[in-house]
Ligand SMILES: *[C@@H]1O[C@H](CO)[C@@H](O)[C@H](O)[C@H]1NC(C)=O
Ligand SMILES: *[C@@H]1O[C@H](CO)[C@@H](O)[C@H](O)[C@H]1NC(C)=O
């Protein structure tokens with residue numbers, strides 16, 4: 001439902017590439033000692049060792065020599081080189097400017113649709129164009145996904161022609177991180193977005209070694225104070241540009257029906273998956289948000305244990321938004337089951353393009369107003385379908401349709417449709433950021 005960025009796929013992401021490198025080197029060394037004279041093999045061994053040792057640093061060096069694209073100043077020392085170019089990449093002023101299509105590599109429209117939505121995410125685009133991600137890579141050996149993502153974004157914004165480009169290098173990298181995207185099967189765009197953001201985040205996490213954070217009891221604190229502490233604890237482990245942009249904090253309150261005791265929990269979220277309310281008429285996005293935050297009664301087998309009664313009690317549960325993210329991703333649950341997709345709800349959900357006011361969902365009545373800038377559109381059924389995207393160009397403010405390699409202008413009045421699937425909103429005003 002919402003994303004607790006726990007460890008669900010951490011280990012999965014951090015594939016054992018280093019281990020493999022070292023092992024391979026070891027095997028080579030052994031065979032060298034077996035078959036050759038000692039002195040030349042020692043020399044080779046030394047050479048090999050210096051390569052291996054460099055693995056952590058080496059990746060940075062390697063990356064840089066493979067594409068000298070300029071870096072910003074405050075790089076970690078191991079990433080510094082004498083001949084740094086500091087020039088930023090500027091969007092091509094005449095031509096393409098983000099209006100470049102992506103070739104379909106065989107059922108990859110889900111990927112193309114999400115990539116175009118992200119390419120039109122103003123701050124993420126600039127992060128890539130300015131090569132700021134290089135500063136955050138922290139000399140990780142494993143940063144190829146971010147590199148390819150940035151390269152792709154740069155190409156989309158600086159390409160001299162509008163000719164569609166192939167995202168195959170990027171696809172190779174995302175497959176390494178998430179083997180489920182190997183091959184050419186139709187995939188779910190929202191799941192893909194989660195994997196991608198998580199993968200990018202891991203590579204540019206400002207925290208290189210996640211500390212063990214002790215479990216602390218914040219129950220004596222006020223809700224706001226508790227929320228702040230929980231958020232800071234989260235940042236001690238997960239802190240990146242991706243988090244800066246996409247992650248918010250959700251409050252869930254559990255109230256005991258016997259004694260009225262209310263316990264609160266604060267969790268980070270990367271997107272909100274909204275149920276679509278069943279209704280004969282049209283449904284609005286606000287209706288979906290109301291359904292998502294509706295008070296839920298937990299009774300029978302679901303009864304939680306009340307901390308004050310020290311017994312299982314009937315409780316009511318309710319969500320509210322404690323911290324609004326800069327970019328709010330709303331996923332409309334059109335498919336009844338995430339994996340075994342059996343049915344698709346084609347309910348028309350109306351959503352505002354401008355001034356989506358979320359104050360009523362805020363924990364403390366703070367102001368939060370969002371504007372829409374991108375939509376991933378799913379046409380078709382659960383079995384076969386096609387994804388497109390429509391995005392507002394962050395430079396010109398004009399709307400465009402992205403249908404794989406085709407990009408065409410559209411009017412904002414065409415944006416609403418019964419096929420909107422993932423909505424990208426950006427925060428305009430919030431009294432507390
Ligand atoms: C979204 O899908 C609907 C249904 O197929 C289609 O009519 C509409 O043109 C699509 N919108 C865009 C902008 O691709
Ligand atoms: C996308 O392009 C294909 C042609 O390749 C076309 O059949 C389809 O209708 C287009 N979809 C949308 C939503 O524009």
Ligand SMILES: *[C@@H]1O[C@H](CO)[C@@H](O)[C@H](O)[C@H]1NC(C)=O
Nearest residue numbers: 355367368369370428429430
């Ligand atoms: C945002 O805040 C500014 C200054 O407080 C105000 O002028 C503007 O109308 C607000 N915009 C929205 C969309 O609320």
Ligand SMILES: [Zn+2]
Nearest residue numbers: 256259306309
């Ligand atoms: Zn109680």
